[in-house]
Amino acid sequence: xxxxxxxxxxxxxxxxxxxxxxxxxxxxxxxxxxxxxxxxxxxxxxxxxxxxxxxxxxxxxxxxxxxxxxxxxxxxxxxxxxxxxxxxxxxxxxxxxxxxxxxxxxxxxxxxxxxxxxxxxxxxxxxxxxxxxxxxxxxxxxxxxxxxxxxxxxxxxxxxxxxxxxxxxxxxxxxxxxxxxxxxxxxxxxxxxxxxxxxxxxxxxxxxxxxxxxxxxxxxxxxxxxxxxxxxxxxxxxxxxxxxxxxxxxxxxxxxxxxxxxxxxxxxxxxxxxxxxxxxxxxxxxxxxxxxxxxxxxxxxxxxxxxxxxxxxxxxxxxxxxxxxxxxxxxxxxxxxxxxxxxxxxxxxxxxxxxxxxxxxxxxxxxxxxxxxxxxxxxxxxxxxxxxx
Amino acid sequence: xxxxxxxxxxxxxxxxxxxxxxxxxxxxxxxxxxxxxxxxxxxxxxxxxxxxxxxxxxxxxxxxxxxxxxxxxxxxxxxxxxxxxxxxxxxxxxxxxxxxxxxxxxxxxxxxxxxxxxxxxxxxxxxxxxxxxxxxxxxxxxxxxxxxxxxxxxxxxxxxxxxxxxxxxxxxxxxxxxxxxxxxxxxxxxxxxxxxxxxxxxxxxxxxxxxxxxxxxxxxxxxxxxxxxxxxxxxxxxxxxxxxxxxxxxxxxxxxxxxxxxxxxxxxxxxxxxxxxxxxxxxxxxxxxxxxxxxxxxxxxxxxxxxxxxxxxxxxxxxxxxxxxxxxxxxxxxxxxxxxxxxxxxxxxxxxxxxxxxxxxxxxxxxxxxxxxxxxxxxxxxxxxxxxxxxxxxxxxxxxxxxxxxxxxxxxxxxxxxxxxxxxxxxxxxxxx
Numbered sequence: 001x002x003x004x005x006x007x008x009x010x011x012x013x014x015x016x017x018x019x020x021x022x023x024x025x026x027x028x029x030x031x032x033x034x035x036x037x038x039x040x041x042x043x044x045x046x047x048x049x050x051x052x053x054x055x056x057x058x059x060x061x062x063x064x065x066x067x068x069x070x071x072x073x074x075x076x077x078x079x080x081x082x083x084x085x086x087x088x089x090x091x092x093x094x095x096x097x098x099x100x101x102x103x104x105x106x107x108x109x110x111x112x113x114x115x116x117x118x119x120x121x122x123x124x125x126x127x128x129x130x131x132x133x134x135x136x137x138x139x140x141x142x143x144x145x146x147x148x149x150x151x152x153x154x155x156x157x158x159x160x161x162x163x164x165x166x167x168x169x170x171x172x173x174x175x176x177x178x179x180x181x182x183x184x185x186x187x188x189x190x191x192x193x194x195x196x197x198x199x200x201x202x203x204x205x206x207x208x209x210x211x212x213x214x215x216x217x218x219x220x221x222x223x224x225x226x227x228x229x230x231x232x233x234x235x236x237x238x239x240x241x242x243x244x245x246x247x248x249x250x251x252x253x254x255x256x257x258x259x260x261x262x263x264x265x266x267x268x269x270x271x272x273x274x275x276x277x278x279x280x281x282x283x284x285x286x287x288x289x290x291x292x293x294x295x296x297x298x299x300x301x302x303x304x305x306x307x308x309x310x311x312x313x314x315x316x317x318x319x320x321x322x323x324x325x326x327x328x329x330x331x332x333x334x335x336x337x338x339x340x341x342x343x344x345x346x347x348x349x350x351x352x353x354x355x356x357x358x359x360x361x362x363x364x365x366x367x368x369x370x371x372x373x374x375x376x377x378x379x380x381x382x383x384x385x386x387x388x389x
Numbered sequence: 390x391x392x393x394x395x396x397x398x399x400x401x402x403x404x405x406x407x408x409x410x411x412x413x414x415x416x417x418x419x420x421x422x423x424x425x426x427x428x429x430x431x432x433x434x435x436x437x438x439x440x441x442x443x444x445x446x447x448x449x450x451x452x453x454x455x456x457x458x459x460x461x462x463x464x465x466x467x468x469x470x471x472x473x474x475x476x477x478x479x480x481x482x483x484x485x486x487x488x489x490x491x492x493x494x495x496x497x498x499x500x501x502x503x504x505x506x507x508x509x510x511x512x513x514x515x516x517x518x519x520x521x522x523x524x525x526x527x528x529x530x531x532x533x534x535x536x537x538x539x540x541x542x543x544x545x546x547x548x549x550x551x552x553x554x555x556x557x558x559x560x561x562x563x564x565x566x567x568x569x570x571x572x573x574x575x576x577x578x579x580x581x582x583x584x585x586x587x588x589x590x591x592x593x594x595x596x597x598x599x600x601x602x603x604x605x606x607x608x609x610x611x612x613x614x615x616x617x618x619x620x621x622x623x624x625x626x627x628x629x630x631x632x633x634x635x636x637x638x639x640x641x642x643x644x645x646x647x648x649x650x651x652x653x654x655x656x657x658x659x660x661x662x663x664x665x666x667x668x669x670x671x672x673x674x675x676x677x678x679x680x681x682x683x684x685x686x687x688x689x690x691x692x693x694x695x696x697x698x699x700x701x702x703x704x705x706x707x708x709x710x711x712x713x714x715x716x717x718x719x720x721x722x723x724x725x726x727x728x729x730x731x732x733x734x735x736x737x738x739x740x741x742x743x744x745x746x747x748x749x750x751x752x753x754x755x756x757x758x759x760x761x762x763x764x765x766x767x768x769x770x771x772x773x774x775x776x777x778x779x780x781x782x783x784x785x786x787x788x789x790x791x792x793x794x795x796x797x798x799x800x801x802x803x804x805x806x807x808x809x810x811x812x813x814x815x816x817x818x819x820x821x822x
Contacts, residue, residue, distance in 0.1 A: 014732050016732065016733040016736070017732045017733055017735070020733065020736045020737060021736060021740065023740075024740050024743060024744055080786070081786065081790075084781075084782070084785040087785065088778070088781050088785070089757075090754060090755065090758060113608060114609065116610050117609055124534075128533065131537070133608060134607055134608060135541060135544070139548055146555055146556065162551060165547065166544050166547045166548055166551070170518040170519075170540075170547075171536055171539045171540055172520040173520070173521050174514070174520045174521065174522045174523075175522060175523050203739070295407070297406070297407030297411075298407070300638075300735055300738075301411065301414075301415060304415070304743070305415060305418055308419065308422060309422050311752070312422050312426035313425070313426065317752045317753070318426050318427065321440065321531070323426060323428075324425060324428055327426065327428075348525065
């Protein structure tokens with residue numbers, strides 16, 4: 001118990017640092033929530049397009065309406081800097097300029113006409129929009145062939161009408177449309193919480209332990225006759241409780257932003273168990289880190305670099321779809337990877353059937369990692385003690 | 390004397406192991422992590438080809454199924470289920486075609502089993518109209534692409550039917566003499582003429598239509614720098630902005646060693662008779678030069694990884710160096726303002742750059758827009774954001790007007806923190822220890 005108390009006394013002495021790290025964590029998780037609320041559902045597949053039509057004919061007006069269908073029109077001044085600002089702020093994906101006499105040239109020589117574009121770096125969306133436009137003109141060319149490149153106003157009108165019917169999307173979706181549920185809304189914040197737990201955990205929880213292990217404090221403990229085993233257990237419990245407190249702060253922010261509706265979901269206990277196991281495994285990871293690292297400066301370095309590495313490689317900052325396999329797998333030596341597997345799975349399964357096996361596998365791996373960290377930590381500690389004695 | 394101090398503080402700096410870690414190891418480790426994390430975003434199409442959309446095609450109509458597969462074969466590959474995974478069995482049309490989609494023909498029960506086992510992303514039923522019966526693991530982007538592919542098929546189907554009718558009408562009253570000579574007409578029966586004429590018209594139409602389909606129409610002008618654009622650059626700009634601004638702790642370090650109440654070395658230096666301002670600059674200068682050199686190295690390292698930040702090397706490196714200067718002065722100002730809280734200073738040294746990095750979109754770009762819309766002042770004074778936006782305008786703008794705006798903002802920031810540092814040093818010199 002005395003080790004437990006001493007741990008919190010030391011933590012209390014560093015409360016400025018603790019508060020600062022917690023404040024950053026609160027800020028990151030809160031802003032993530034605000035961001036989730038503000039970003040529209042499906043915004044990634046919706047292009048934001050500005051069209052400058054210098055020709056202004058029936059065909060170009062039709063083309064404009066066709067391009068904008070399912071996308072969002074951005075009304076913008078034709079100024080390079082303003083356009084670049086819009087690109088940077090992700091308010092615009094592509095600017096398409098239809099030149100003067102485009103229609104006339106197209107009817108005469110469809111293969112020679114060109115549309116000018118100014119594009120953001122959102123390649124995937126821009127290429128999708130461009131392919132859509134190319135398809136429009138491929139189909140138009142079929143009609144030019146049919147009418148032997150002789151298009152009068154009446155023919156043009158009838159073709160445009162027919163094109164409207166052709167382009168009416170008819171792919172059907174035979175399954176219920178999924179809306180983000182309050183439960184699913186919790187998941188991204190829990191992912192960020194997983195990142196914050198590593199950063200804050202190393203910087204606060206591990207650091208306090210490191211200070212406790214500093215020679216003077218450690219010697220005082222040894223000479224007091226306090227058993228080493230009791231001391232380790234006391235510190236470990238104190239560390240775990242500190243981790244839980246940090247986690248509770250994150251949970252409170254989640255409840256504040258997403259409400260408590262998600263907590264009542266049937267699968268929430270599964271998520272909670274996974275969180276709990278992750279916390280345990282992370283605490284043992286902190287224990288191991290302190291056995292390896294003996295300098296406060298290196299702890300600070302680790303808290304930054306390790307948390308960022310885990311956040312990027314486990315798919316917290318960037319969706320796993322875009323990460324190289326090897327990079328994702330490199331994070332599997334940390335419990336966060338397996339916990340995020342569970343978060344993603346439980347979120348997805350909340351709309352479908354829950355398979356216990358997959359969830360359990362991730363829990364077992366986290367527990368396995370926990371034992372590995374613990375045994376490695378104990379071994380390193382006893383080696384260090386042997387060396388010191 | 391000043392040159393002696395510079396030599397002395399350089400040696401002191403390099404003898405400190407934590408300085409070595411933060412200056413040498415951290416920036417390169419961080420950029421490498423960012424590079425791997427964003428490599429999928431840098432070439433999204435290549436990433437899509439590496440991880441194509443997997444679908445099961447179930448058939449309600451064999452003709453529809455065959456037509457759909459003919460259409461998909463332009464950019465897809467057929468696959469079979471082997472060892473629990475879809476394995477491509479053929480690559481039609483051309484060996485090196487780009488594959489965005491893998492399809493597997495099966496029945497509904499097996500398809501449902503496969504989607505449950507996450508072996509496929511969607512079940513597509515080949516019927517009129519095409520129906521997506523279920524999907525899993527497809528984000529917005531991939532779902533949009535799949536729908537666009539299938540919409541393309543639906544449009545082609547409708548187009549074929551429509552053109553068929555219109556061509557029939559067009560050719561219903563053609564002159565038979567356009568296709569046969571008088572001699573041929575005399576030598577053939579009516580049935581033979583009718584059949585052959587139909588075949589000739591069909592071939593004529595098919596040739597014309599095929600010519601258009603295969604022409605791969607591209608109405609867009611080629612982009613001048615299309616080879617250097619990649620969607621991950623915005624994140625790189627923010628990451629480099631963060632790295633430029635991270636040496637706050639190093640800035641604190643410069644002051645710690647000249648003020649008596651902050652370190653043993655400070656005590657010794659305070660009785661040396663040299664003014665604090667002189668010692669500060671002597672301690673600050675080598676550190677600044679080292680950081681500036683590393684900024685230049687990071688610029689080249691990023692280039693070595695294949696990420697082009699643009700061709701304005703001098704301006705890019707200058708911006709990074711000014712970011713370093715801002716960070717070092719923030720650190721030194723903190724050390725003079727919080728002389729007794731070393732732990733807090735260390736925490737702030739990590740926390741401030743991380744906070745500014747996060748709010749400038751280093752982790753989620755949308756956050757930067759959120760901050761710019763709701764907290765414009767924070768957005769404007771955020772040094773990581775200034776460097777990050779400065780790098781962006783250097784990349785995108787044809788002139789340097791906005792780059793100089795960024796320099797101006799950083800200049801003001803630097804000046805403010807320099808004044809705070811010098812004022813703080815002066816305050817300490819009055820023995821308020």
